Amino acid sequence: MSISSFNPPIRTLMGPGPSDVHPRILEAMSRPTIGHLDPLFVSMMEEVKIMLQYAFQTKNELTIPVSAPGSAGMETCFVNLVEPGDKVIVCQNGVFGGRMKENVERIGATAIMIEDEWGKAVDCNKVEDALKANPDAKVLAFVHAETSTGAQSDAKTLCALAHQYDCLTIVDAVTSLGGSELKVDEWEIDAIYSGTQKCLSCTPGISPVSFSERAIEVIKNRNHKVQSWFMDLNLVMGYWGGSAKRAYHHTAPVNALYSFHEALVMLQDEGLENAWQRHTQNHLALRAGLEAMGLSFVVDEADRLPQLNAVTLPAGVDDAEIRGKLLNEFNLEIGAGLGALAGKVWRIGLMGHSSRAENIMLCLSALEAVLGDSIKQGVAVSAAQKVLTA
Amino acid sequence: MSISSFNPPIRTLMGPGPSDVHPRILEAMSRPTIGHLDPLFVSMMEEVKIMLQYAFQTKNELTIPVSAPGSAGMETCFVNLVEPGDKVIVCQNGVFGGRMKENVERIGATAIMIEDEWGKAVDCNKVEDALKANPDAKVLAFVHAETSTGAQSDAKTLCALAHQYDCLTIVDAVTSLGGSELKVDEWEIDAIYSGTQKCLSCTPGISPVSFSERAIEVIKNRNHKVQSWFMDLNLVMGYWGGSAKRAYHHTAPVNALYSFHEALVMLQDEGLENAWQRHTQNHLALRAGLEAMGLSFVVDEADRLPQLNAVTLPAGVDDAEIRGKLLNEFNLEIGAGLGALAGKVWRIGLMGHSSRAENIMLCLSALEAVLGDSIKQGVAVSAAQKVLTA
Numbered sequence: 001m002s003i004s005s006f007n008p009p010i011r012t013l014m015g016p017g018p019s020d021v022h023p024r025i026l027e028a029m030s031r032p033t034i035g036h037l038d039p040l041f042v043s044m045m046e047e048v049k050i051m052l053q054y055a056f057q058t059k060n061e062l063t064i065p066v067s068a069p070g071s072a073g074m075e076t077c078f079v080n081l082v083e084p085g086d087k088v089i090v091c092q093n094g095v096f097g098g099r100m101k102e103n104v105e106r107i108g109a110t111a112i113m114i115e116d117e118w119g120k121a122v123d124c125n126k127v128e129d130a131l132k133a134n135p136d137a138k139v140l141a142f143v144h145a146e147t148s149t150g151a152q153s154d155a156k157t158l159c160a161l162a163h164q165y166d167c168l169t170i171v172d173a174v175t176s177l178g179g180s181e182l183k184v185d186e187w188e189i190d191a192i193y194s195g196t197q198k199c200l201s202c203t204p205g206i207s208p209v210s211f212s213e214r215a216i217e218v219i220k221n222r223n224h225k226v227q228s229w230f231m232d233l234n235l236v237m238g239y240w241g242g243s244a245k246r247a248y249h250h251t252a253p254v255n256a257l258y259s260f261h262e263a264l265v266m267l268q269d270e271g272l273e274n275a276w277q278r279h280t281q282n283h284l285a286l287r288a289g290l291e292a293m294g295l296s297f298v299v300d301e302a303d304r305l306p307q308l309n310a311v312t313l314p315a316g317v318d319d320a321e322i323r324g325k326l327l328n329e330f331n332l333e334i335g336a337g338l339g340a341l342a343g344k345v346w347r348i349g350l351m352g353h354s355s356r357a358e359n360i361m362l363c364l365s366a367l368e369a370v371l372g373d374s375i376k377q378g379v380a381v382s383a384a385q386k387v388l389t390a
Numbered sequence: 391m392s393i394s395s396f397n398p399p400i401r402t403l404m405g406p407g408p409s410d411v412h413p414r415i416l417e418a419m420s421r422p423t424i425g426h427l428d429p430l431f432v433s434m435m436e437e438v439k440i441m442l443q444y445a446f447q448t449k450n451e452l453t454i455p456v457s458a459p460g461s462a463g464m465e466t467c468f469v470n471l472v473e474p475g476d477k478v479i480v481c482q483n484g485v486f487g488g489r490m491k492e493n494v495e496r497i498g499a500t501a502i503m504i505e506d507e508w509g510k511a512v513d514c515n516k517v518e519d520a521l522k523a524n525p526d527a528k529v530l531a532f533v534h535a536e537t538s539t540g541a542q543s544d545a546k547t548l549c550a551l552a553h554q555y556d557c558l559t560i561v562d563a564v565t566s567l568g569g570s571e572l573k574v575d576e577w578e579i580d581a582i583y584s585g586t587q588k589c590l591s592c593t594p595g596i597s598p599v600s601f602s603e604r605a606i607e608v609i610k611n612r613n614h615k616v617q618s619w620f621m622d623l624n625l626v627m628g629y630w631g632g633s634a635k636r637a638y639h640h641t642a643p644v645n646a647l648y649s650f651h652e653a654l655v656m657l658q659d660e661g662l663e664n665a666w667q668r669h670t671q672n673h674l675a676l677r678a679g680l681e682a683m684g685l686s687f688v689v690d691e692a693d694r695l696p697q698l699n700a701v702t703l704p705a706g707v708d709d710a711e712i713r714g715k716l717l718n719e720f721n722l723e724i725g726a727g728l729g730a731l732a733g734k735v736w737r738i739g740l741m742g743h744s745s746r747a748e749n750i751m752l753c754l755s756a757l758e759a760v761l762g763d764s765i766k767q768g769v770a771v772s773a774a775q776k777v778l779t780a
């Protein structure tokens with residue numbers, strides 16, 4: 001056996017995540033490791049919490065990064081708020097609603113499923129009907145930004161409905177945080193989880209979460225211990241929480257947190273509203289180019305996420321072949337369809353540092369090159385450029 | 391709010407982990423992020439598996455890094471092998487045996503506890519008595535290298551006993567992997583977990599695990615779904631496993647895996663037996679210096695881990711004050727006692743890249759400087775040097 005160091009190529013990442021990571025954030029990751037209980041590391045953790053509160057637009061004290069990917073952030077929300085025998089209303093309009101159902105059932109709780117077509121927003125009327133029909137439901141869970149389809153749902157209205165019927169809310173914001181409007185306190189979200197590798201443009205591996213006071217009360221007064229020791233917030237709070245002495249729980253991913261800190265500094269310096277605006281503006285430019293080519297969007301304009309553009313494959317085109325050519329000839333990654341949409345759509349991400357004019361130009365021109373006669377030639381770039389310079 | 395980039399100091403890490411990370415490994419972490427389903431990333435994952443098999447001395451196909459810290463590696467072993475109603479014999483001779491108990495109980499299984507004094511090895515006679523008395527036990531779980539005390543137990547004998555009584559074994563090797571003898575196949579370990587931030591000298595955040603064929607059969611034939619979706623190996627195998635098409639499960643921590651790959655390349659280049667030998671040799675040098683000072687070890691020589699040296703505080707010395715001085719005056723971190731040993735012992739790590747002659751010299755001379763008349767002056771460095779040059 002003799003294996004050498006791994007030297008990755010330079011890709012342009014325009015799939016559903018990870019997105020391009022800014023060199024500043026990569027460099028931060030390689031700063032010298034210090035101890036996870038070092039007073040200077042603890043001060044850095046406090047700064048992460050403050051900047052994450054800003055990103056989530058919340059004053060929630062329990063606003064922290066979970067030391068594992070978004071899937072573990074999701075599970076942290078469910079295993080802490082839901083107990084065996086509880087009833088949870090789960091909205092599914094893509095892959096990740098289905099994962100929520102799995103989480104609920106593995107706790108020994110019941111998931112009441114509200115199904116919407118993939119690519120549509122969650123239907124608030126159906127949700128209200130379910131809330132009426134299930135007065136004993138404890139939690140309403142839904143995906144704010146469906147990474148599998150590019151649809152966004154009306155989180156504000158859904159949360160208001162949930163509270164009207166005395167339900168807590170669990171919200172998947174993996175793809176929305178930092179990319180489009182998200183206001184945890186104003187919308188009264190009780191538990192929310194996200195990822196670092198989407199619109200925050202950080203490396204993958206940790207999951208920001210936030211919990212309202214109301215959620216914390218529920219967690220502190222559970223009847224059963226949380227089934228996961230690693231994810232038990234009653235224990236995690238001892239390490240991340242407040243001004244009290246830090247108690248060792250697990251070893252934090254020190255260098256991953258350096259990079260997350262740097263990503264949050266960059267978001268602070270750009271300004272959250274400016275970041276939202278940049279994502280919208282670049283979406284409009286990409287859309288103009290894609291539509292000029294003749295490609296059509298999966299999601300209706302009103303429900304479309306600017307940062308994740310799902311388009312239908314042109315007739316007669318081989319999914320894997322085209323994505324392979326983009327990767328091999330142009331070092332460009334776009335995303336395949338997931339689940340029911342596999343082979344039928346592409347997901348083009350414009351998230352975080354990937355949301356740049358140069359990426360739009362590369363994507364449009366590379367698609368034009370590899371799709372050839374399957375699409376309208378010679379019009380995409382100028383259509384996008386018109387929007388960019390408007 | 392205006393928070394700046396975080397620039398950590400340069401510490402020398404001689405606590406119980408994280409240990410010093412070699413600059414090559416830090417640099418690897420900052421290489422450009424590529425997609426977690428990129429064919430080149432998948433090839434790198436295969437190399438990680440091969441090198442990890444070497445580190446664990448196993449041919450187990452399911453030998454992978456869990457995308458979360460060692461605590462999640464532990465939980466992955468327990469939630470996959472143990473089901474509600476099962477009986478698990480858990481050996482406790484420090485903090486981490488207690489954490490195993492928590493894991494067992496949160497599954498709805500029963501933990502039969504075998505207690506040994508903290509700082510002692512697990513008593514094989516007591517374990518055999520428990521195996522005899524509990525013929526329905528499914529798993530024997532124990533800590534190979536207790537990070538809280540620095541004691542190592544006889545994993546080979548314990549595993550042989552377990553199999554004699556038809557039990558599976560779960561072994562905590564967080565602090566032993568790469569630092570002292572560990573042979574998964576020869577010792578017939580069924581499930582093992584470790585950390586990256588100890589003797590492999592990598593950044594913290596992921597947890598190497600390995601499962602025998604026998605363990606995989608049990609996992610594939612469970613009566614209940616694994617309670618954790620994130621840690622369910624039936625799903626994780628679809629992403630990490632074999633030659634079949636990779637199925638998306640969660641987004642891998644791409645850059646953390648770059649650094650882990652580099653750490654494993656360095657271990658391969660040094661040679662596993664050479665790494666074990668280096669840890670032993672440096673332990674002997676540190677020991678000579680500490681004993682010359684008049685400090686005494688918590689663990690009997692026969693059961694002592696070379697990579698983690700727990701010593702009793704000299705009389706009248708304030709734990710936090712001394713560790714604070716080492717950190718502030720010399721940028722040197724040593725570890726405090728945990729649990730029952732808090733305030734009574736220090737844990738001095740010589741793990742991975744921290745296991746170097748220059749670290750021994752710094753540690754001994756800094757301790758001499760800050761402890762003053764509490765210990766014997768002027769003898770430690772020469773005692774250590776005699777061993778290093780022997």
